Amino acid sequence: MPSRSNSEIRRCRPLLGTFVEITASGLDDAALHRAVNAAFAALERIQNLMSVHDPASELSLVNREAADRPVTVSRETFAVLLHADTLASESGGAFDYTIAPTLARWGLLPKELERKAPGSWRQVRLLSDDRVRFLRPLAVDLGGIAKGFAVDAAIEALRAQHVTAAVVNAGGDLRMVGSQPCTVHLRHPSKPQTFGQTLSLRESALATSSPCFSQRTWRGQKVSHLVNPTTSQAITGAVSVSVRAPECWLADALTKVVLNAPHVADRLLAKYDAEAFMLLV
Amino acid sequence: MPDWIHRLVAPSAIVITVGAVPCYAATYLTVEQAQKLCFPQATGFVNADVKLTPEQVKAIEKDSGTRVRLPTQKIWRANAGDKFLGWLIEDEVLGKHEFISWVLALNADGSIKQIEILDYRETYGYEIRNEKWRDQFHGKRHGAKLKLDDDIKNISGATLSCRHITDGVKRLLSLHALALK
Numbered sequence: 213m214p215s216r217s218n219s220e221i222r223r224c225r226p227l228l229g230t231f232v233e234i235t236a237s238g239l240d241d242a243a244l245h246r247a248v249n250a251a252f253a254a255l256e257r258i259q260n261l262m263s264v265h266d267p268a269s270e271l272s273l274v275n276r277e278a279a280d281r282p283v284t285v286s287r288e289t290f291a292v293l294l295h296a297d298t299l300a301s302e303s304g305g306a307f308d309y310t311i312a313p314t315l316a317r318w319g320l321l322p323k324e325l326e327r328k329a330p331g332s333w334r335q336v337r338l339l340s341d342d343r344v345r346f347l348r349p350l351a352v353d354l355g356g357i358a359k360g361f362a363v364d365a366a367i368e369a370l371r372a373q374h375v376t377a378a379v380v381n382a383g384g385d386l387r388m389v390g391s392q393p394c395t396v397h398l399r400h401p402s403k404p405q406t407f408g409q410t411l412s413l414r415e416s417a418l419a420t421s422s423p424c425f426s427q428r429t430w431r432g433q434k435v436s437h438l439v440n441p442t443t444s445q446a447i448t449g450a451v452s453v454s455v456r457a458p459e460c461w462l463a464d465a466l467t468k469v470v471l472n473a474p475h476v477a478d479r480l481l482a483k484y485d486a487e488a489f490m491l492l493v
Numbered sequence: 494m495p496d497w498i499h500r501l502v503a504p505s506a507i508v509i510t511v512g513a514v515p516c517y518a519a520t521y522l523t524v525e526q527a528q529k530l531c532f533p534q535a536t537g538f539v540n541a542d543v544k545l546t547p548e549q550v551k552a553i554e555k556d557s558g559t560r561v562r563l564p565t566q567k568i569w570r571a572n573a574g575d576k577f578l579g580w581l582i583e584d585e586v587l588g589k590h591e592f593i594s595w596v597l598a599l600n601a602d603g604s605i606k607q608i609e610i611l612d613y614r615e616t617y618g619y620e621i622r623n624e625k626w627r628d629q630f631h632g633k634r635h636g637a638k639l640k641l642d643d644d645i646k647n648i649s650g651a652t653l654s655c656r657h658i659t660d661g662v663k664r665l666l667s668l669h670a671l672a673l674k
Contacts (some may be wrong), residue, residue: 224521224610226655231613233519245530 223248228359229256230383234366238390239375247373250397251366251380258362261289264312264321264353274344275312275325275351282343284430292354292461299357299465300333302480306473307465308441312353315317325351332441360419360464362447363387367460367479387417398454398491411489417460421467422452422491440472457486518614524567524583524596530609531598532571532578539570541580541673549672557667559660562587566668577601580673582665586657591615595658597606597665603674608662 220237220242234251236244261270274283285293296309310333316325331350339345354361359382366380367387379388388394393414411418453470457463462484470477470488481488528538545553545564553561567583577591580599585592592614611671 222519224519224522224613225608226610226658229655231610231655389502 360460
């Protein structure tokens with residue numbers, strides 16, 4: 213077991229399309245840096261597997277071939293697909309991970325995904341031995357859940373290296389471990405240079421979704437990276453939803469349920485020991 | 494406000510009150526710390542700064558498809574005794590709202606070894622005060638449709654995108670190929 217120490221280190225790398233910041237303490241500096249290196253490696257692995265922007269990723273392979281044959285994926289990708297599928301089912305489709313073609317049409321995801329028809333999560337089959345099969349050509353995008361999952365993987369890597377207090381923050385999707393509470397500032401959805409009141413959290417994850425940061429105009433229509441799956445309309449406006457949950461994949465995905473189907477969200481938030489904070493301007 | 498919002502937001506509800514916090518800043522590593530992290534086996538770092546000629550600037554811009562803002566680049570050669578381990582290049586990028594200093598570590602063969610952010614600062618306040626930025630609004634006819642991205646520079650959009658670092662990596666790889674080999 214590495215020696216204990218009071219020092220804290222803080223590092224940041226560009227990953228998952230954003231800046232990932234890791235703060236860690238409780239060991240000596242050298243051990244902390246080794247642990248943070250391992251956490252960054254875990255994040256990078258998830259990025260390489262599940263990026264929809266990278267044609268060489270496992271997810272891109274699934275999108276190209278799963279309509280023709282069952283595609284075997286890694287343990288991690290299968291775990292995220294299972295999580296996504298469970299939440300899609302439990303939310304009656306309010307969380308849908310097959311909205312990629314719509315986002316591609318709006319210029320928010322790679323062009324080639326536009327060629328697929330907007331499908332439904334009901335047409336994805338998760339088979340034995342970590343295999344994935346689509347019942348018709350469609351495209352899966354794990355953007356609403358994989359970033360949170362990557363944060364969880366980074367936290368696991370830090371724990372495996374005996375780090376006792378840490379925060380992993382991937383552009384606003386974050387998770388913390390340790391006995392001390394941490395303060396989190398929420399960004400103002402329409403004035404991101406300012407912060408609202410703060411949250412004090414301990415041993416939990418927090419994720420925020422807001423159309424404010426990706427909103428743009430497409431053919432005279434307001435669009436964002438948040439889509440209501442039942443209407444295929446973008447969620448726009450000065451709204452921001454933050455969800456606190458025990459794990460970050462859950463917090464990440466539940467923000468979409470709250471935005472799309474508040475009537476379903478109540479039940480799911482209770483089930484998963486989560487709570488939502490909705491900010492309107 | 495629809496009534497369901499009240500149901501979702503528990504008594505511990507957060508209601509945004511706009512604070513006067515103008516920016517966010519964080520310092521992660523000094524250059525010396527980054528050197529040691531990127532090349533733990535190194536016994537020495539030899540300064541190898543490059544001052545690009547206008548021709549080199551043009552060539553890098555053409556090759557990388559990105560703009561070269563500063564002609565001088567801080568660079569070190571990492572050595573372990575007589576053995577050349579690779580390069581460490583210090584750089585800075587200006588994002589939409591952020592100013593970032595960072596390092597790119599390259600292996601001896603020029604492949605990417607590591608990227609570390611040294612310093613991250615958000616700079617919304619600057620743009621608001623900046624006269625040039627404000628001047629964009631002058632001469633706009635009343636009622637003229639202001640289209641984000643086209644007419645207004647750099648105030649909307651994804652504040653946390655790391656695209657500018659990706660562009661910076663392209664630029665530094667071109668610099669390595671054209672001015673360091």
